[in-house]
Amino acid sequence: MLQAAKKLGKQTFKFDNPPVIVSYASIVGPMEGQGPFGKEFDYVLEDDLFGEKTWEKAESKMLRETLKLAVQKASTSPAEVDFLLAGDLLNQIVTSNFAARALGIPFLGLYGACSTMAEALALGAMLVDGGFAERVVLGTSSHHNTSERQFRYPTEQGVQRPLWAQWTVTGAGAVLLAREGKGPAVTRATVGKVLDLGVKDANDMGSAMAPAAADSLLCYFQDTGEEPEDYDLIVTGDLGSLGLKVARELLVRGGLAVGENFTDCGVLVYYPEQDVHAGGSGCGCSAVMLCGPILKRMEAGNYRRILLVGTGALMSPLTVQQGESIPALAHVVAIEKKGEG
Amino acid sequence: MLQAAKKLGKQTFKFDNPPVIVSYASIVGPMEGQGPFGKEFDYVLEDDLFGEKTWEKAESKMLRETLKLAVQKASTSPAEVDFLLAGDLLNQIVTSNFAARALGIPFLGLYGACSTMAEALALGAMLVDGGFAERVVLGTSSHHNTSERQFRYPTEQGVQRPLWAQWTVTGAGAVLLAREGKGPAVTRATVGKVLDLGVKDANDMGSAMAPAAADSLLCYFQDTGEEPEDYDLIVTGDLGSLGLKVARELLVRGGLAVGENFTDCGVLVYYPEQDVHAGGSGCGCSAVMLCGPILKRMEAGNYRRILLVGTGALMSPLTVQQGESIPALAHVVAIEKKGEG
Numbered sequence: 001m002l003q004a005a006k007k008l009g010k011q012t013f014k015f016d017n018p019p020v021i022v023s024y025a026s027i028v029g030p031m032e033g034q035g036p037f038g039k040e041f042d043y044v045l046e047d048d049l050f051g052e053k054t055w056e057k058a059e060s061k062m063l064r065e066t067l068k069l070a071v072q073k074a075s076t077s078p079a080e081v082d083f084l085l086a087g088d089l090l091n092q093i094v095t096s097n098f099a100a101r102a103l104g105i106p107f108l109g110l111y112g113a114c115s116t117m118a119e120a121l122a123l124g125a126m127l128v129d130g131g132f133a134e135r136v137v138l139g140t141s142s143h144h145n146t147s148e149r150q151f152r153y154p155t156e157q158g159v160q161r162p163l164w165a166q167w168t169v170t171g172a173g174a175v176l177l178a179r180e181g182k183g184p185a186v187t188r189a190t191v192g193k194v195l196d197l198g199v200k201d202a203n204d205m206g207s208a209m210a211p212a213a214a215d216s217l218l219c220y221f222q223d224t225g226e227e228p229e230d231y232d233l234i235v236t237g238d239l240g241s242l243g244l245k246v247a248r249e250l251l252v253r254g255g256l257a258v259g260e261n262f263t264d265c266g267v268l269v270y271y272p273e274q275d276v277h278a279g280g281s282g283c284g285c286s287a288v289m290l291c292g293p294i295l296k297r298m299e300a301g302n303y304r305r306i307l308l309v310g311t312g313a314l315m316s317p318l319t320v321q322q323g324e325s326i327p328a329l330a331h332v333v334a335i336e337k338k339g340e341g
Numbered sequence: 342m343l344q345a346a347k348k349l350g351k352q353t354f355k356f357d358n359p360p361v362i363v364s365y366a367s368i369v370g371p372m373e374g375q376g377p378f379g380k381e382f383d384y385v386l387e388d389d390l391f392g393e394k395t396w397e398k399a400e401s402k403m404l405r406e407t408l409k410l411a412v413q414k415a416s417t418s419p420a421e422v423d424f425l426l427a428g429d430l431l432n433q434i435v436t437s438n439f440a441a442r443a444l445g446i447p448f449l450g451l452y453g454a455c456s457t458m459a460e461a462l463a464l465g466a467m468l469v470d471g472g473f474a475e476r477v478v479l480g481t482s483s484h485h486n487t488s489e490r491q492f493r494y495p496t497e498q499g500v501q502r503p504l505w506a507q508w509t510v511t512g513a514g515a516v517l518l519a520r521e522g523k524g525p526a527v528t529r530a531t532v533g534k535v536l537d538l539g540v541k542d543a544n545d546m547g548s549a550m551a552p553a554a555a556d557s558l559l560c561y562f563q564d565t566g567e568e569p570e571d572y573d574l575i576v577t578g579d580l581g582s583l584g585l586k587v588a589r590e591l592l593v594r595g596g597l598a599v600g601e602n603f604t605d606c607g608v609l610v611y612y613p614e615q616d617v618h619a620g621g622s623g624c625g626c627s628a629v630m631l632c633g634p635i636l637k638r639m640e641a642g643n644y645r646r647i648l649l650v651g652t653g654a655l656m657s658p659l660t661v662q663q664g665e666s667i668p669a670l671a672h673v674v675a676i677e678k679k680g681e682g
Contacts, residue, residue: 004423004520005472011447013473054663082345083532090657091432093452097535097655101668106352106532108460109655109670111434111450119449123464130471131346132354179345191424191447194438314438314450316431322395327442329450 006129009223011190011216012332018185019128019136019177021335023073026291027066028284029144029170035270037293041171042069048145048170056090059143063088063172064099067139070174070291074135074181081105081176082133085124087116088141088283089168090150095141105137114209114238115192116140117173117287118310118331122189124177125333139174139291142282151202151317165203166240166266167276173287184298188224190332192216194314198325202315206243206266206278208326209311213239214250216330217309221256228258232303235294236330237286237311238266240279265289286310298337308333347470350564352531352557353673359526360469360477360518362676366410367632368403369625370485370511376611378634382512383410389486389511397431400484404429404513405440407632408480411515415476415522422446422517423474426465428457429482429624430509431491436482446478455550455579456533457481458514458628459651459672463530465518466674480515480632483623492543492658506544507581507607508617514628525639531564531673533557535655539666546654547584547607547619549667554580554652555591557671561648562597569599573644576635577671578627578652579607581620606630627651639678649674 006013026041033044043065050058063086071078084103086096087110100107112119120138127133145155147168153159177186195215199208213236221227228234239247244264251258265286266279290308297303310333315326349355367382374385384406391399404427412419425444427437428451441448453460461479468474486496488509494500518527536556540549554577562568569575580588585605592599606627607620631649638644651674656667 002475002520004469004475007423007473056659056663082348087452089433091659092430092454092655092657094655094657094660097668097670098660098665100535100670101537101655104534107535107670108464108532109452111428111452113433123449126468126471126473128345130467130473132348132467132471134343134345179343191449193445194441194448196442314433314435314442316433316435318397318432319435319439322397324439327438329438329441329448 011219012188012223014188015125015129015186017129018187019125019179020181020185021175021183022178022181023070023176024291024295025066025069025073026173026288027062028288032169032171032269040296041288041292055143055145059141059146060095060098063095063139063141064102066172066174067099067103067137070176071137074176076135078103078105081135081137083108083127083136085110085120085136085138086140087111089147112329113312113314114281114283115310115312115329115331116283118308118333121186121333122191122331125186125189128177128179134179136177137174139172140283140287141172142168142284144168144170147282161277162203163277164242166278166281168282169269169280169285171284171288173291175291184335184337186333187336188334190216190220192330194327194329196325196327200325202320205281205313206240207246208313209328210239210243210246211250212328212330213247213309213311214254216332217251218254218256220332228256231261231305231307233306234258234262236264236309238281239264239311240266242278305336352560353529353564355529356466356470356527358470359528360466360520361522361526362516362524363519363522364411364414364517365632365636366407366414367514367629368407369629373510373512373610381637382629382633396484396486400482400487401436401439404436404480404482405443407513407515408440408444408478411517412478415517417476419444419446422476422478424449424468424477426451426461426477426479427481428452430488453670454653454655455622455624456651456653456670456672457624459649459674462527462674463532463672466527466530469518469520475520477518478515480513481624481628482513483509483625485509485511488623502618503544504618505583507619507622509623510610510621510626510629512625512629514632516632525676525678527674528677529675531557531561533671535668535670537666537668541666543661546622547581548587549654550652550669551580551584551587552591553669553671554588554650555595557673558592558650559595559597561673569597572602572646572648574647575599575603577605577650579622580605580652581607583619646677
């Protein structure tokens with residue numbers, strides 16, 4: 001069969017003119033502000049409501065302001081941006097829809113659960129490299145309280161969480177990708193397949209997502225012929241401490257020895273003392289870590305080449321109630337600093 | 342500012358090598374099978390459950406089988422398809438996620454409410470024309486009973502629907518787009534902006550979506566310099582009889598005289614005697630009309646050039662309860678038969 005011109009191997013895509021991350025922005029909640037990277041986000045909310053009447057409105061405002069900030073930092077305006085790509089965890093991705101209403105940029109809504117940031121980066125890079133856009137703004141968000149009451153229990157109920165559960169990050173991250181400009185570039189992406197190894201515990205999303213993360217990483221390295229040590233950082237979205245352990249084991253079994261450079265945004269975002277059990281999760285988890293600490297370290301020269309592995313658990317409360325197991329998906333995005341220095 | 346190479350005017354994109362619709366498939370529910378086009382779908386379900394225990398499982402099976410059928414008709418296999426693009430109305434697009442799990446094709450999940458078929462066609466065409474794919478399969482679905490109980494009331498409750506309400510179509514449609522092959526081609530697409538003129542009645546989605554449909558169509562004709570009479574058919578997704586009237590009025594006010602060639606999939610899909618009030622709606626509405634009657638008429642030579650205008654109402658039950666109005670979005674996709682004959 002014929003292979004597409006920009007495809008490498010089975011599931012990986014290369015960009016002939018790698019789209020540049022010319023700006024990025026992040027806004028986080030109070031608890032994320034108290035975490036180890038609290039000073040590296042653009043704005044830390046004083047409370048969960050951000051001046052709004054409901055958590056849902058607060059989440060949408062957070063995403064909207066983060067997207068606006070990324071556009072502003074790139075010294076451009078929404079009218080000069082060709083596409084907005086966004087998605088989130090709320091039913092019918094209303095956080096993103098309402099943010100898009102305020103921005104007036106041609107909008108493509110995405111849903112990849114917590115893999116959405118990587119999905120948006122991969123697609124955005126394809127639109128720029130494919131000649132359809134000069135500039136794409138993309139972002140995603142999650143909010144602890146909107147997620148708790150939608151996916152689990154009313155927050156007021158105070159249900160005890162098992163130790164392997166994760167804590168949904170309150171935060172939004174956004175990137176402005178452009179055909180030209182200064183900044184690290186998106187050079188390749190592996191688009192994942194949906195995998196389901198039968199995990200049914202909706203509190204154990206790390207284990208549900210680990211096989212997808214391992215599969216997409218194995219595919220990335222097979223398709224490119226590279227090795228994990230070619231990267232300064234290989235960071236999954238929100239596997240948490242348990243999922244990260246499972247993914248590492250699966251990678252080793254797959255013949256890929258990942259070292260200290262392999263970690264997870266959900267493991268990084270909080271201090272263990274913050275009592276979040278297995279770590280952070282949610283669309284916002286990888287988005288804020290990328291659009292704060294990670295890209296800042298690339299800017300500072302600490303990292304030259306990284307892989308972001310967005311990981312998503314694709315169930316709903318209804319499918320769990322109907323006895324289904326949890327399908328999962330992971331996309332890999334390579335971000336590299338160009339030659340200078 | 343620089344303009345992207347493949348962009349025309351403000352929001353329209355042209356494909357240098359227009360991706361070809363090499364195959365298409367549709368499966369509908371019993372009621373759609375009794376409508377005016379009932380004989381033009383590939384398969385009509387005997388009942389709403391399609392052999393499954395729940396309506397949600399039935400919807401996912403319907404989408405999965407439709408996607409498989411489109412792949413099969415193109416004499417290819419899922420392993421030879423570069424991307425699956427899909428979305429639906431259920432929370433966390435679980436219909437699509439579970440269909441993707443069964444197919445094993447690299448998956449990009451979308452959410453554009455009932456505009457999803459047009460969103461998938463536009464994005465799929467960009468991926469093929471941009472050099473990232475040789476073949477993309479895309480599809481979407483809706484199910485009357487899964488939608489009713491998620492967005493409105495338990496179906497058992499028998500709540501009376503107002504005369505301006507629409508009836509969610511039970512059906513799935515899928516297309517296989519390829520870089521080469523025989524069939525009509527996707528030549529251009531206009532990606533819409535989210536518009537909200539303040540409609541708050543969740544039963545009146547036609548009025549909520551009409552401004553977005555009119556805006557994207559006005560933009561399409563301005564960007565391309567063409568006229569409505571250049572097309573054999575300009576068909577919106579699911580405005581219904583009321584929304585179609587509003588859209589026609591808005592187009593006239595915008596200086597665009599649309600004639601008899603302007604209609605709506607929601608108006609077409611049922612007989613008035615089927616008591617669906619303002620017509621059909623749902624992601625499946627435009628998907629089954631496109632992937633059945635419309636593409637069949639293109640194949641037969643009745644139509645040479647058409648515009649599909651996917652229309653989506655981007656609210657959720659929660660945003661309606663929180664007093665928000667209904668944002669809406671519309672994408673335009675041009676499909677043309679090539680020169681032969």
